[in-house]
């Protein structure tokens with residue numbers, strides 16, 4: 125493809141004119157959690173998407189990916205729900221959704237019975253968090269008021285709004301997040317993230333610490349997937365993702381085990397036109413007693 129063709133391809137595939145078909149779980153969340161009339165949902169979603177797009181043109185927004193609740197099927201998500209609902213111990217479950225966008229995962233967790241006081245969301249754009257309240261209409265509800273939200277840049281040094289999250293959670297969901305950054309930025313973000321995890325995690329020695337879905341690459345390395353962008357981002361395979369966490373472990377005095385498995389979704393290739401780009405589920409566990 126020429127550069128011009130790549131730009132055209134990217135535009136066409138990063139902003140959809142119509143809602144995807146696979147958003148039944150989000151429709152249910154909006155009608156049952158937000159009590160929105162079913163016939164008002166589509167217009168509401170188009171309006172919210174365009175407000176988000178005006179803030180920042182992430183493909184996950186243009187493609188309505190933030191409406192896809194497919195991650196609820198993953199074993200890691202299901203483990204998180206179980207731990208978040210557990211009443212045992214001193215609060216075994218507390219989850220941060222990092223790069224939470226509108227906080228759709230947090231609302232889904234509450235819909236599934238999780239106490240919102242166990243949930244936090246963080247994002248670079250305060251506007252996304254505010255538009256999340258507009259999308260779900262829960263500014264004044266008990267759940268809406270109980271969430272903790274932090275707006276800030278994960279790559280910023282202290283003092284930063286993220287300092288408030290130190291040692292505060294036992295699990296972190298970070299979807300479509302690491303793939304935004306270069307290797308060095310991912311190390312910096314991951315070092316920060318390690319600091320958010322509390323020692324309570326040791327109450328569940330085999331429990332997942334960090335999980336999500338992201339783009340990956342059959343030839344791992346720094347890739348420029350947005351045509352003509354000066355930015356590259358590091359797309360992993362399973363080996364380099366472990367290597368990243370080895371490096372993070374070495375600088376934080378911790379040790380980590382990772383797993384990465386391809387998801388059936390062809391989103392990586394569909395977005396970039398490159399069949400080498402995959403979409404994967406990943407998990408990160410702390411290795412104890414090292």
Ligand SMILES: C[S@@+](CC[C@H](N)C(=O)[O-])C[C@H]1O[C@@H](n2cnc3c(N)ncnc32)[C@H](O)[C@@H]1O
Pocket residue numbers: 182184189190222223224225226246247248249252276277278279298299300301304
């Ligand atoms: C690609 S979107 C994914 C949103 C959501 N996790 C999902 O899967 O639908 C990436 C999110 O990360 C946030 N983000 C990007 N850079 C960030 C940074 N440096 N610090 C914190 N959040 C950031 C963006 O604002 C955006 O909401």
